[in-house]
Structure formats: structure tokens, C-alpha cells
Amino acid sequence: MTNKIKIDEDLFIGGEEFTIIAGPCAVESEKQMESIAKFLGEMGVKIIRGGAFKPRTDPNSFQGLGMAGLKILKSIKDTYGFRVVSEIMDPRDIEQAYDYIDIYQIGSRNMQNYSLLKEMGKIDKPVLLKRGMSATIEEWIKASEYIKMEGNNNIILCERGIRTFESYTRNTLDLMSVPIIKSETEYPVLVDPSHGTGRRELVLPATKAALALNADGVIIEIHPNPEEALSDGIQSLNFHEFKNLIEEIKE
Ligand code: PEP
Ligand code: MN
16 A cells, blocks of 8 residues: 655645646746746646756756755745755755755665665655665665654655666666555655656656556656756756646546
């Protein structure tokens, strides 16, 4: 049985509904978030994603707006009534982010950051634990136990692809983890078709596959103008593509 993770009074992850979380890779500006929030509101999306602290491979690339980004998310949340998912990389930021974030994301690069996991175990908000890009399913499940051990069992797992020799896609989306996680753990599992493929044209087929495998939802990157995104533009859907995805999976 999958735990139902309570996000809001009548909003759950792991219930009957297939959850769709969407938003930009990174919070870039108030204007960008306003336009995304308006659009997602129209699409009926209730949970918005957006990175404020960005774990970038290149230290010279955009690192995110930090607390200023979280403040933008909070104003969007208050105005439009969304719940917010955002990544925290440093245990020292957990507390100051508390009033801004509804679901704390632990990114792929930090799946085995045990001190971060333990600190997340002490909070009373849901944690979205992404699979490490080189982690086995067993290592990923063990990582979740670090959070649980400290008292927080509000865990949502997220398959985001792993590194393999395949280079056509950014990562290899290991979708068989979905039924495995479902049988081995009590946690809901989401699929991230954006990082999982790294190519926007594969986001829809990967989402359909997630749905067919009984995943609890997806987390998708969108941008009003992906060509100008400060990070992950190549895998981000524009509004038209996202609308099409919603229509396609409704059928
Ligand atoms: C993200 O969600 O933007 C992100 C950095 O994801 P991952 O940790 O899966 O690479
Ligand atoms: Mn991203």
C-alpha cells in the first residue's frame, strides 16, 4: 500500500489522482514566474516547481536566485494558491526556507548527502527524494531510510534517470524502478521525464509510460520561452507543448 502524502487539505500525492507538478527548472524573475503561474492555474496544476538553489555542474553558470527566488515563489503561492516544490542543497538553508516551501526537494546530486537527509528527517514537511544519477534502486531506498529514521515519513520518491553509456538521451529513464518502488516501499513515486530524457520531444512519451506504469505522477519542466531559459531549456516544454501533453494524457 502506498502512503498518501498530504500536501494540503484536499491535495495528496499517492492517492487516486495522477499528480502533475510543473514549473521552470529555475526561478529566474518575477515576470517569468507570473506568466508560468497564470498558465499553470488555467491548466489546473496545483503544485508548482522552481529551483532557487541550483546544483549546477559548471560553477560559472547561473546558480539560482537563492532566497530571493524563494521569495518570488512565496508571492506566487500566495497570489495564485499553489503549493511549492523547491530544492535545498545545504542543511543550513532548511530553516530559513521553511515558510516558503511546501515540499522540499533533494536533488540527484545530493541523494547520498547523509547529513542533509538526516536534517530533512527532522522537519514536518514532505520531502521529494530524487534518485541519484548513479544510484542503484537499493541505494535510493536506503537513502529514504535516513530521512525516515529521524522521524519524517512524508517521503515521495522521484525517478529522474540514471547515467548509462547511452548518449542520445541526457539520462536513461529507468522506468522499471516504478513498479519496484511500489512493491518494495510504502512511498509514492513520481517520474521526472524532463531530466530523465533531457529532450523535450520525449517528455510526452515518457509521461505516458509513467502513467501506464502506475506512477503517482510526474514533475515536468516548462518555460514561457525555453530558448531563453537560464537552465535546462532543451528539455523544457513551452506552454503550447505542455497544454498538448495535458490533453493527450486526459484521453
Ligand atoms: C532539477 O529538478 O532541476 C534538478 C536539478 O534535478 P536533478 O537533481 O534530478 O538533476
Ligand atoms: Mn532542471
